[in-house]
Amino acid sequence: MLEQHLAVLPIILPLIAAPITLILGRSSLSWGFATFMSAWACLASWQLLMSTLSNGVLSYAVGGWPPPWGIELRVDSANAFVLLAVSAVSTLVLIYAKKSIHKEIESSKHVLYYTAHLLCLAGLSGILMTGDAFNLFVFLEISSLATYTLVSLASDRRCLTAAFRYLVMGTIGATFILIGVGMLYMKTGTLNMLDLANRIDIYDSSRTINTGLAFIMVGVSIKLALFPLHMWLPPAYTHAPSAVTAFLASTATKVAVYVMIRFIFTVFGAEHVFHEMGMDLILMALAIVAIFKCSYMATVQSNIKALLAYSSVAQIGYMILGVSLVSVGGLMSGLLHIFNHALMKGALFMAVGAVFYRLGSVDIKAFKGLGRKMPWTMAAFTIAGLSIIGVPLTVGFVSKWYLVGAALQQNHWLLAGLVLAGSLLAVVYIGRVLEAAYFQSAPKSDVEIKEVPLMMLIPMWLLVAANVYFGIDTSLTVEAADKAAQLLFAGSNGLEGTK
Secondary structure, X not given: OHHHHHOOXXXXXXXXXXXXXXXXXXXXXXXXXXXXXXXXXXXXXXHXXXXXXXXXOEEEEHHHOOOOOOOEEEEOHHHHHHHHHHHHHHHHHXXXXXXXXXXXXXXXXXXXXXXXXXXXXXXXXXXXXXXXXXXXXXXXXXXXXHHHXXXXXXXXXHHHHHHXXXXXXXXXXXXXXXXXXXXXXXXXXXXXHHHHHHHHHHHOOOHHHHHHHHHHHHHHHHXXXXXXXXXXXXXXXXXXXXXXXXXXXXXXXXXXXXXXXXXXXXXXXXXXHXXXXXXXXXXXXXHHHHHHHHHHHHHOOOEHHHHHHHHHHHHHHHHHHHHHOOOHHHHHXXXXXXXXXHHHHHHHHHHHHHHHHHHOOOEHHXXXXXXXXXXXXXXXXXXXXXXXXXXXXXXXXXXXXXXXXXXXXXXXXXXXXXXXHHHHHHHHXXXXXXXHHHHOOOOOOOOOXXXXXXXXXXXXXXHHHHHXXXXXXXXXXXXXXXXXXXXXXXXXXXXXXXX
């Protein structure tokens, strides 16, 4: 009984805490309260993951109304796995943000930052846990509106243009999703995802259902920044405050990838989406282009936040590539990369934010000689960068190992080679930064450059430690991703997955 009520906590805690944070007013009080509530949400997420791995699916009927008539929160190993990554990164970013935002956000807006962060966390948690298609849209809009606010808070006025572009594209994506959900409701008369799946089975050749599928896939593709619908992402990540970028890069697009996975496997059924509609080939082609095109774009950037933003779009390509293989192994590698990429990109953006905190710039020229002047920050960037490349003993290697293995099991030798070739491009763009930091001399300056405060180093290094730990001990992450993939395939309409 207690475990069932535990299911609502990751949504309720930050949702209630957000207005209280605004009422508290003072920056230090708001920070402490927001961090405390995020940590509690993270603890609840951990308990939910352990419970789903041991006992299976948890269902929570909101207001006591049973599904499909009432709103259902449904927690399984798939969404609990992603939820843990989201809430853990949220807590670490809030600790990091106490010092970081003083340099990048006006003091009068600090409380607004913490409030919007909690609202975004509540929305992302709701997206992951809801079993209702319309409420997924509602939570998506809660998180999106909070995200637009977060991006616009930087002192750099270019953030307003980036936030506006994000708002326009995000609104288009949300509208497409809403139209798609409306078409499903018009045909089936239900919004509960499991009930939708059962009723869609009857209308699997319906033009209305297929049009709804197309709208939802395009809308979600915008939200997750799938190439070529990604152009809102680089400006948003580049001009947003560093703490905001670290949080969004680790969570928002990953949750959108999960939404695509959930609609494909739980609602429409992989048999229909991939075998009848042929979307596996479309997703595979877009994923491959994303990996190479956006990795190349990363290699030519001088702004390191823009470099990492294009890298994020390329890494999303790896996740979608795993899904497009239409196998348990491929889906597992995609889910695993969602979790692992949150650890990598969170650490990288925190390191870049630390450089901005001291130098006021994230241009590659600012990184010259920082290996000696900011050794802990650059060591964190180096290890997280090696993880992006996929060096053994890091989480990036684990993800790509399982992705290559899944491709080889289906005799996709060329695909496996392309995954490895994409990693070589990561060597180039990460190598450019490391070359500047360790092999080039710092420009002469009268200002002494020193390490950032411990309040910024500790959460950064906790993510770095997680990159290494889960790269060596993969028992928890691989077990969770494997169970999640098998669960999704088992729930898919009539499609048997192969490991």
